[in-house]
Amino acid sequence: MASFGTALRELRGAQKSAKGVSLYSRFVNRPAGRYLAAGSYALGLTPNQVTLISAAFSFAAVAAVALSAPSWGLGITVWAALAVGFAFDSADGQLARLRGGGSAAGEWLDHVVDCAKLTALHTCVLIAFYRFPGEYGTAGDGWLLVPLGFQFASVVTFFGGLLTEKLKPKPPPGSPAAAPSTVRAVALLPVDYGVFCLVFLLLGGGELFRWAYAGLGAVAVLFLLAFLAKWFRELSAVPR
Numbered sequence: 470m471a472s473f474g475t476a477l478r479e480l481r482g483a484q485k486s487a488k489g490v491s492l493y494s495r496f497v498n499r500p501a502g503r504y505l506a507a508g509s510y511a512l513g514l515t516p517n518q519v520t521l522i523s524a525a526f527s528f529a530a531v532a533a534v535a536l537s538a539p540s541w542g543l544g545i546t547v548w549a550a551l552a553v554g555f556a557f558d559s560a561d562g563q564l565a566r567l568r569g570g571g572s573a574a575g576e577w578l579d580h581v582v583d584c585a586k587l588t589a590l591h592t593c594v595l596i597a598f599y600r601f602p603g604e605y606g607t608a609g610d611g612w613l614l615v616p617l618g619f620q621f622a623s624v625v626t627f628f629g630g631l632l633t634e635k636l637k638p639k640p641p642p643g644s645p646a647a648a649p650s651t652v653r654a655v656a657l658l659p660v661d662y663g664v665f666c667l668v669f670l671l672l673g674g675g676e677l678f679r680w681a682y683a684g685l686g687a688v689a690v691l692f693l694l695a696f697l698a699k700w701f702r703e704l705s706a707v708p709r
Contacts, residue, residue: 502559526554541673
């Protein structure tokens with residue numbers, strides 16, 4: 470078994486393309502995941518075990534949002550758990566590549582956990598809005614529709630992106646990777662999961678969190694519409 474340092478050096482030379490990746494994922498989450506992957510490799514963990522560690526951090530944060538009254542301390546704890554869970558989510562794929570490639574079952578588990586995490590997180594925000602209306606200023610039932618709309622946009626974007634990648638023809642082996650676009654990397658920041666996690670730092674603000682969350686939800690809907698048009702146009706050009 471390679472040491473932590475050896476594993477880290479190998480991972481630095483085996484990174485996925487940065488095309489279509491936001492600045493947060495490229496410069497924060499992937500590097501953090503690289504260190505976690507190297508540590509996991511040195512400990513003899515499997516990619517599936519790392520996926521389950523990611524799920525444990527993420528779902529602990531999700532449960533805390535639903536069960537606890539909002540506070541600044543809760544916000545820091547929830548954000549930290551979500552951020553660590555997201556870094557481990559990056560680490561499982563990097564660990565799989567370090568070990569010589571992943572498996573279909575591992576990829577399936579990773580995507581199922583990601584989808585469950587997205588669905589549960591917005592559901593628990595809805596529960597929090599319902600349980601603590603005074604703290605969040607959500608006494609009107611209309612505010613309960615906000616997490617539902619945000620959840621809809623997030624899940625459809627997640628599924629649509631996966632399906633588009635599966636249906637698009639793969640480039641020929643040996644084709645040069647497209648250069649990442651800095652403009653696109655900046656533009657994708659509002660819908661990056663890591664940036665979304667930052668909004669939970671505002672939990673102690675109550676109504677401030679509600680408005681920030683609703684704002685990101687509105688942006689997610691707009692991006693969904695843009696993504697759907699782009700994906701449909703791309704797939705329409707694929708010969709049958």
